[in-house]
Amino acid sequence: MSDQDDPRPFPDPAQLPEVPPDTLGLDAEEMRRLGHKVVDMVVDRAMARGQEPAIRTGDAADLRDRLGGPLPEAPGDPDAALELMAEVALAHQQHGDHPRYFARVPGPAAFAAILGEWMGTGFNTICASWGGASGPATVELVALGWLSEMLGLPAGTEGVLLSGGSMGNLTGFAVARAEMGPGVAYLTDQTHASLPRNLRALGFAGDEIARLPADARWRMSAETLRAAISRDRAAGRRPMMVVATAGATNTGAVDPLPEIADICASEGLWLHVDGAYGAPAAITEEGRAALAGLDRADSLALDPHKWLFQPYDLGVCLVTRPGALERSFAIHPEYLRDVREGAGEVNFGDRSLELSRRSRALKLWMSLRTYGAAxxxxxxxxxxxxxxxxxxxxxxxxxxxxxxxxxxxxxxxxxxxxxxxxxxxxxxxxxxxxxxxxxxxxxxxxxxxxxxxxxxxxxxxxxxxxxxxxxxxxxxxxxxx
Ligand SMILES: Cc1ncc(COP(=O)(O)O)c(C=O)c1O
Missing domain, CATH: 3.90.1150.170 (Aspartate Aminotransferase, domain 1)
Structure with missing residues (x-):
């Protein structure tokens, strides 16, 4: 049989070079050398983090001069590029893992989580469909299960990993809207600014976004909420969702979740909790007490890239109504018809607006396995x-x-x-x-x-x-x- 008659489209594996070439031609040994260098640079910087400035902001023109220049047409020196990246680009940023970075919300990422992130990138993982990512999807299901258990959420809680609190809250709002229909959402003047922006992006009209004044302790007042709901009903509007905050960005204040959950139950409203900052505290005894009622949320957003020691980015949307995420986001186009949907098989591309998505679960899974929940x-x-x-x-x-x-x-x-x-x-x-x-x-x-x-x-x-x-x-x- 001649080569032309050979039905196999691929070369005989025995004929393949021992080291498959990089897609664009970097030598494998060079990749190994540079990779080790990257690890050294990252660990050396982390070990010296207390001595570097907690934040450094550069001059726009100077940074542009040092990092820009004409489009590189010919190959360049990767060592020099890595060094420039570390010394100029990455030196001019907030170091949220610095022990004296107390601004906004720090990001004290842990080593093992960084390793998990690197593995997903190195293996070029896409966690969209079960068929294309049954392993990473299982890691995500396991990590979400561990997280729900640590937070004390009810059995049957489902979730999806996203880029952060903004997307976590947006996803929760979209599910609420799909399950409940249109209506008024109640927030306070201490609610994070990204939440009203999410509501506007989802098409909530001005009179469907009710920002209530917070009480003297910067929390939602149950009394003010009750009054606003009855005012809206009397005016012919349809109350739909209460957005409580568990750990306000300004003060760390927690809205009175048990009372708000009672109001939602009696009024038939969806309870969304923005725990982007504070919800991780529920893994501790003292935090669980401060966050009593968190388990009564219909949807909850939280950010492991804030207070669960994960590198950016990692947000979560958890929904305690089984199937609601898929009811809101599943798509069935003809080109995804061969995607499998068996028992226990989750297509994570059907749980949010992200279809192509990297596996953000690997870092959480890796760090829980490495350090343990305690x-x-x-x-x-x-x-x-x-x-x-x-x-x-x-x-x-x-x-x-x-x-x-x-x-x-x-x-x-x-x-x-x-x-x-x-x-x-x-x-x-x-x-x-x-x-x-x-x-x-x-x-x-x-x-x-x-x-x-x-x-x-x-x-x-x-x-x-x-x-x-x-x-x-x-x-x-x-x-x-
Ligand atoms: C309470 C709260 N909600 C939402 C967000 C938005 O989260 P992200 O920046 O991860 O999108 C933040 C950010 O600090 C926050 O503190």
């Missing part, structure tokens, strides 16, 4: 305790500081005695520019405050003290100029 609980407990320690330090210096909101789920807000917004902002800026630490300001009811978010288990008492001392010194210094 280690996660301890690390979250440390973050809760750290804010309480900061609060105690602030209260011990009443001539310098006023505690504006107490430590709640790893966040404390405070003000310098006699300091206004400009003074707070200048002190926070000076601290960030010094490289020692990064804190941000926010505003509560029009009042400027400084805010610490302390969820990095590597933060020490010395880090807290050093940060507060430097802020106090900056506030005491006469304004420049």
């Amino acid at each position: 280690r996660f609980r301890q690390a979250v407990r440390d973050g809760i305790a750290c804010a309480e320690t900061a609060e105690a330090m602030l209260r011990a210096a009443p001539e310098t500081w006023e505690v504006v909101t107490p430590a709640q789920l790893g966040i404390v807000c405070f003000a310098g005695r006699g300091a206004d917004a400009a003074a707070h902002e200048a002190a926070a800026r000076a601290l960030a520019e010094s490289g020692y630490a990064c804190v941000t300001t926010t505003s509560l009811g029009g009042r400027s405050v400084l805010r610490l978010c302390t969820i990095n288990p590597l933060t020490t008492e010395d880090d807290l003290r050093g940060t507060l001392d430097r802020l106090a010194a900056a506030l005491a210094a006469p304004p420049a100029g």
